[in-house]
Amino acid sequence: MLFYMKKYNNRSVLLFLQLLIFAACSKTEEPPRPVGNKLPYAGAGISLAKLVDSIPEASIYRAALKRTRIQPYMDSLSAGNPGAPFTLFVPANKAWESAGYTMDNINTVPAAELDTIIRYLTITGGVPANTKNLMGETTYYPLMYKDRNITRSQVPTPFWAWTNRYYYYRLIVGLTDGVLRLNGRTVSKTAGIQATNGAVFMIDTLITKPFYETYQVLSSDTSFSFYMAALKKNNAVYARKGLLNSFNDTAALVLTVGSDSPGLDPFAIVFAPDNNAFRKAGFYSVADINSYIDQSVVAGAGNVGPMMTNMDSILMHHRLLSAFSGINPGYSFLYTIDLRYGLYTVNLGNAPSYGALMVQNNSGQTVLHRRDVPSGRGAMIISASDNTTLTGVIHRVDNLLLPTP
Template identity: 25%
Template sequence: MQLLKYTCLILFAGVIACTKKDDTKLSTEVENRLAFVIDDNKFNFSFFNTAMGRTAYRNELLNDGPFTVLIPDNNAFIKAGYANDQAVLKESGVILNNMVAYHIVHGTWKLNEMPFKFNQELSAISGSKIYVTRWIKNADTVVTINGTPVLAFNLNASNGLIQVIDNVLQPLVYSKIGEVISSDTTLNYLNVALQQAGLKEEFYKNEVNTFFAPSNNAFRKAGFQTIDSISRTDANVLKSLLQYHFFQGRRFIYDYILTTGTTERTTQTMFNNNTVKISLVKSGTKYTSITLAGEGNANPAQVIKSNVMAGNGVVHIIDQILNENQK
């Protein structure tokens, strides 16, 4: 009986000890979940943390997951126009919800171990596509997401990983390039030109294209002073002009930076099989953008807005019409 008593006490003590160990382990695991890790890194992640706090995704990142969170650092938010945390707080709740959802992916994704390939598809928690490129540039391995570089890889949490990125990703709002163009008031001239040329429906199809879209001012500089002047232009003339502004496939601006050699120049074959000259733009020691020049352009066109996403491609807005005819 005495032996049985001590045996029961030992077993009971063992249960208590195991329970304490399990509770400690569970407590540590919870404390190291993504929501808390992000909150603890206020120096780098306070803007994203503020945005996340306006959504239901803070609680989501306390769940088991696993999740991979693509976090724009504070500098990325400043580049996107948010001067401080208060500016993020003042942003529309709908915009913040869409933004945060587009930066979270189900699963554990070590982006620096993905294949060496351009624009590999992942799906954000919102269902929208994200495009990951892993490539080698000057002996360095570079990873980009939607054309924005990844700054730090695989920061661990108990329920997933954090990847730190250089820009705030713009959520996929439009399913088709045609919607991007028709909804942007700076592209009204282009929208009418596509209609007049009989090309508009092409950009509502599923074929993936990259479009270097001339702004309204670009059309004016080329001599189209009004939208009516575009409507009066021969459809075949406009069709020829516009086919020199897009090509099949998805190319982000940083894709050119990754694939262009030490000359800092390359070419892009457009839909009409003629080429545009591409030159890299450098700010300090970093390449940041490109310029484009057709055979008939006296000066290169500047990219004034890049990487506007659509389900069937990407749009880059430029400040000149590309001219393929030498003057």
């Protein structure tokens, strides 16, 4: 009897195991469901062209690229060195759509317009995909054609053919803890993707080249009318006294010289006080500003030698200059995040010219003070700032940098 029970139990176990095996073999297994969005191929074993082709969110970019001659141009630059790297900042489809470009209309957009957009977002060499941090802002010169046909606010143009002078477009790249900025604007929080000949960074905002000088941008914004009136009044005094070559308040705001190679053209970081900033300082109209400047010693009768106006002794602290003549030749463009968190290695002064600043991070707000009078009135950078122009960057500030609080 005991033997029979053991035999029966063995058969039961065997039958149970057979049923398990049958069930396992006949069951249709469901694969694990992916979490989040599908990532494009992230290996370094394919070229940039194939990598871009593999990214679903780059379909509008691909359609635009095919309408240009950029890929053959890149190939020509890499002739004899197929691994020569490029960095592509590729706007995702939503970025194109937000700017008015869609798959339905991309083939009707002028090819030259698309060529300019993509060239501006392409740099030779550049940024490895695994880069997490760049110190401050790094200036790159994209695959743009050097330019002479730029709308300028003043004549004569410095870009005559016989001068061999051109304008070279800049693309300013910043990376902090993996957050990518272009021209001071946050455009991505995702890592780049490596290819055999460079890297792709998908961006969620379409960044385009600047079209206007700082002078043009400030002149067209009526909230800066007091500031521009002050600069012009100062210049009128200097012109009358034969001092305009020494003190020209608008020279750094316009395209004046051009250059024969990238990186030599001057620019200015301007901390432009708006009309409310002037009102806080007691200037309620352009007439008030003009009357104040007319009280300057240099505006009076007689020859007093090189001397700034009383207003310029204030406004000289509202700009940082960079010029190939020796003033801050190592400067790059400076944006709010750089100033707020000290992401720069340059001295915020204009020696041997005038004006020097110090910066405070006041509970996340960027506040400027004069270095010569640290206890004087501070000026906070307010919205809208980080405006990239052909001749630098404009920041709006809420006060004049007066020597008194």
